Amino acid sequence: MARSPGAFLRDLRKNFGDSNLVTTDSNIPIMPWGWETESGFTDVKEIGDGARNSAVVGALNVLKNRFPEPPGRVFEKSDGAEDFGETVEGHNLTDLIEKPNSHMLGEELEQQVVAACHISGDAYWVKNRSPAGIVLELWPIIPSLVEPLPTRGWTGPVLVGGQTVVMRVPDDPYIGIFRYTIGGVETNFLPSDVVHFRLLGLDDEDHRRGFGPIKSVLRELVGDEAASQFQTALLKRVGMMGLIFMPKVLPDGVAYPGKDAANEMQSKIQEDFGGHNRGSTFVGTGPYDVHVAQFSPEQMDLRTLHWFAESRVASVLEVPAILAGFGAGVEATSGRSESDTLIKDFTTGKLVPLWRRYGARVTESLLIPDFEGNRSRIFRKDTRSVRALQQNRVEQTTASVAGYQGGVSTRGEARGDLGLQVTDADDVFLIPSTVTTIPREEDSDPTPNPATNGEPQLSDEELADLLSS
Numbered sequence: 099m100a101r102s103p104g105a106f107l108r109d110l111r112k113n114f115g116d117s118n119l120v121t122t123d124s125n126i127p128i129m130p131w132g133w134e135t136e137s138g139f140t141d142v143k144e145i146g147d148g149a150r151n152s153a154v155v156g157a158l159n160v161l162k163n164r165f166p167e168p169p170g171r172v173f174e175k176s177d178g179a180e181d182f183g184e185t186v187e188g189h190n191l192t193d194l195i196e197k198p199n200s201h202m203l204g205e206e207l208e209q210q211v212v213a214a215c216h217i218s219g220d221a222y223w224v225k226n227r228s229p230a231g232i233v234l235e236l237w238p239i240i241p242s243l244v245e246p247l248p249t250r251g252w253t254g255p256v257l258v259g260g261q262t263v264v265m266r267v268p269d270d271p272y273i274g275i276f277r278y279t280i281g282g283v284e285t286n287f288l289p290s291d292v293v294h295f296r297l298l299g300l301d302d303e304d305h306r307r308g309f310g311p312i313k314s315v316l317r318e319l320v321g322d323e324a325a326s327q328f329q330t331a332l333l334k335r336v337g338m339m340g341l342i343f344m345p346k347v348l349p350d351g352v353a354y355p356g357k358d359a360a361n362e363m364q365s366k367i368q369e370d371f372g373g374h375n376r377g378s379t380f381v382g383t384g385p386y387d388v389h390v391a392q393f394s395p396e397q398m399d400l401r402t403l404h405w406f407a408e409s410r411v412a413s414v415l416e417v418p419a420i421l422a423g424f425g426a427g428v429e430a431t432s433g434r435s436e437s438d439t440l441i442k443d444f445t446t447g448k449l450v451p452l453w454r455r456y457g458a459r460v461t462e463s464l465l466i467p468d469f470e471g472n473r474s475r476i477f478r479k480d481t482r483s484v485r486a487l488q489q490n491r492v493e494q495t496t497a498s499v500a501g502y503q504g505g506v507s508t509r510g511e512a513r514g515d516l517g518l519q520v521t522d523a524d525d526v527f528l529i530p531s532t533v534t535t536i537p538r539e540e541d542s543d544p545t546p547n548p549a550t551n552g553e554p555q556l557s558d559e560e561l562a563d564l565l566s567s
């Protein structure tokens with residue numbers, strides 16, 4: 099007899115403890131991040147979660163600008179996974195996604211989801227319900243302040259319908275509550291009141307959380323910030339004209355000027371030729387050897403250091419470097435045609451899977467439990483309007499039309515392939531008027547006799563009558 103999911107999870111909890119579903123026991127080791135290894139240890143605290151690094155911002159901007167492009171709609175469920183069923187116009191969930199609350203737009207909410215999932219691995223929407231339990235608003239909360247927790251005999255305050263209620267939460271060894279701590283104040287939410295996005299999969303160290311790919315390049319981001327700081331320091335200190343005044347030794351062996359005069363001249367030079375006075379004329383009054391100490395632009399070129407970090411960020415976020423404006427991408431891309439191909443590949447290989455997972459989560463956590471109560475409808479992104487996919491659609495349309503015109507598929511099958519509405523009247527084949535179809539009997543010889551050119555043959559009796567007449 100198969101065990102129930104609850105029993106299976108309870109066994110996992112017994113074996114691995116309450117905190118995680120994946121053990122950190124030495125028998126099943128968890129590989130550390132690269133910056134955590136002994137040979138490559140780097141203190142990454144100064145970089146935080148990496149979200150403020152300019153390379154990360156550039157790549158995230160690409161995702162945030164393109165992810166909301168196709169509108170979200172509710173469809174009648176179709177047989178094919180890639181087919182669009184009939185659109186349900188004016189659905190309440192569609193309206194809620196477009197205007198989730200009084201202060202935000204749906205596009206802003208979706209941007210937050212895609213950015214948060216790539217940084218922390220998780221994104222959360224909290225449902226604000228009416229006293230009757232109807233979802234009125236959706237509010238995002240800060241992922242780094244949320245802790246998904248299992249429950250076992252737990253009783254405590256839970257925010258339900260805008261009111262804090264002390265209740266015993268049902269036991270759940272996976273996620274029984276979501277605890278949100280901000281400003282030292284803890285708020286607990288039931289899983290039914292939270293939409294939890296993990297668009298990049300599960301975190302191997304904690305299956306209650308999602309995987310944030312930026313965590314894998316924090317060491318590279320520390321190096322990128324250090325390179326920027328070094329370059330800035332060069333520009334501020336010695337990137338401009340730096341002078342070294344070497345007093346000449348006079349014939350009597352005494353250096354000119356003395357220490358006090360040298361300090362006075364240093365202050366005078368900094369005042370007269372620093373800041374906005376750069377480039378002013380200097381006239382010396384004593385015997386000096388003047389040396390220019392500076393770095394040329396070529397010597398200060400740190401592009402290689404920046405490009406390494408940019409390429410790693412582009413790789414883990416699966417964003418083409420050229421779309422993020424990275425230097426490595428600009429030099430590696432030959433022209434517009436190649437960029438168009440990259441955009442198409444990026445859309446089909448990166449965005450389409452994200453749109454599919456996003457729609458699936460909204461369906462499971464919002465549409466079914468709060469609006470439909472069954473699985474006859476789904477929420478998904480209507481990608482038929484995405485410009486980068488139009489060439490795919492043209493090719494698919496051409497193939498579907500050719501199949502129908504060639505009599506291979508019915509009109510309904512062709513329309514279904516294109517996501518169009520199909521009726522019983524479309525269950526027909528197209529047969530040109532110049533073509534005659536002849537049903538083949540099972541006992542007939544399908545090969546015509548070349549001697550008769552396919553004409554009917556006479557029997558022996560018919561032939562004898564014809565010859566005697």
